Amino acid sequence: MSLPERIVAGDRLALARLLTQLENEAPEGQDTLGALYVHTGDSYRIGVTGAPGTGKSTLVNQLARQLRQRPFPDASDAPRVAIIAVDPSSPFTGGAILGDRIRMRDLSGDEGIFIRSMASRGSLGGLAKTTGSLALALDAAGFEIILIETVGAGQAEVEVASAAHTTIVIDAPGMGDEVQANKAGILEIADILVVNKADQPGAENTVRVLEMALEFANQQERADRVNWKPPVLPTTATTGVGIPGLVDSIYAHFNFLKDTGQWAERERQLISTQFYAGLQQELFERFCRSNADGVLERKIDALLARKISPREAIASLLDARD
Ligand SMILES: Nc1nc2c(ncn2[C@@H]2O[C@H](COP(=O)(O)OP(=O)(O)O)[C@@H](O)[C@H]2O)c(=O)[nH]1
Ligand SMILES: [Mg+2]
Structure with missing residues (x-):
């Protein structure tokens, strides 16, 4: 074969x-x-994002286990679940990858769960692309659900997360609360908000703060999503408390996307984004290959000397006049 x-x-x-x-x-x-592309298009991608240490890996582990215990909507069997953990060797969590591998080890006995940790080397744009490729491969391999854990610290991570059908944003008490969530524009992409470490002091307050921030964000920017009100769910990932409620919300959001036609819309948006990015890259690479060595450098020299404007430089290259 x-x-x-x-x-x-x-x-x-x-x-x-x-x-x-x-x-x-x-x-x-x-x-x-x-x-494999012809075999893709059947998976439900769930992004899980949040600051380092909020408990994402622990929660994803619990979530996978509990997703395996009930049938997928409109199916008789429990879904097969793949996990992509994009975990930078961050200064906060040094050695997080190893930690994740150890914590997730207890899942590996289950044939219906596949775990892949990915160190984030290179550019974050490259990271988003690689994550997308891994998700496609797992989709073709028949995993009905793909959980993607990313550290929500900036725009690129937000992009990784928003390459999902459902985005879960995790916060925890004592993390700086809504300030952090707002910083990365993360509230706008959240379909479900989780306040993990609900066993810790201050959790109820964090729930309240997020509910208020959401209320505000809803009025401001979420007019397009009036039909879905993101819930704020307390969980304790270490013991599993609150995870069944999270599974309920995930499946409710899945049904919402399917029923409103937003699923198809998101699929189209995702495929177009990837297609345009690939096209742009390929066109640029071909263009560079088809130009003799030094042509681009000479244009830059001419720009430096202010002999031509950038607009003229581009036009002359594209018209193949040099
Ligand atoms: N008290 C408490 N600790 C938790 C909870 N969830 C995770 N942790 C702990 O928080 C630390 C960071 O968890 P981890 O899953 O690696 O967070 P990540 O960096 O977001 O992936 C670990 O020591 C976990 O055991 C929780 O619900 N309650
Ligand atoms: Mg982690």
């Missing part, structure tokens, strides 16, 4: 090999992904 055939048939080793190729940006990885 070929690598794509083995992946579709559920061969975990073949899948792991492809994921490594994609992570290393090996060209054969993209070839395999191309052959």
Whole structure:
């Protein structure tokens, strides 16, 4: 069997090999992904984002376990669940990847759960692209649900998270509350808000603060999503308290997206974004290859010397007059 055939048939080793190729940006990885594309489009992607230490990994672990315990809407079986943990070796959590691997180990006995940790090397834009490729591979491999854990610290992470059908934003008491959430524009992308560490002092206050911030954000920017009111749910990921309620909300949001046609809209938006980004990159690379060495550098020299304007430089390159 070929690598794509083995992946579709559920061969975990073949899948792991492809994921490594994609992570290393090996060209054969993209070839395999191309052959698998026809088998994608069936997965429900859930982004989980929030500041380091809020309990994302612990919660994702619990969530996967509990998602495995009930049938997916309109299905008779529990979904197969894949986890992509995009965990930077951040100065706050140094060694978080190892920590995650250890914490998630107890899940690995379940054939219906697949876990992949990804160190965030390189640019964050590249990270978003790699995450998208990994998600496609897992989709083709038949995982009905893909949980994507990212650290919500800036715009790029927000982008990773918003490449999902449902975005869960996690906060915890004592993290600086809504200031942090607002900073990354994270409230606007949240479909579900979670206040984890509900066993810790101050959790109720954090819930209240977020509810108020949401109320405000709702009036300001969320006119397009009037039909869905993001809930604020307290959880204790370490014990599992509150996780069944979170699963209820996730499935409610899934049904909402399907019933209102927003699912199809999000799919189209996602595919267009990826398509345009790929097209842009490919056109640029081809253009650079088709121009003799030094042409672009000479344009920059001319710009530096103010002999031409940037607009003229671009026009002359595109018209192939030099
Ligand atoms: N008290 C308490 N601690 C928690 C809870 N959830 C996670 N933690 C702890 O918080 C720390 C950070 O958790 P982790 O899942 O690695 O957070 P992440 O950086 O957001 O992925 C770990 O020591 C967890 O055991 C919770 O609900 N309550
Ligand atoms: Mg983590």
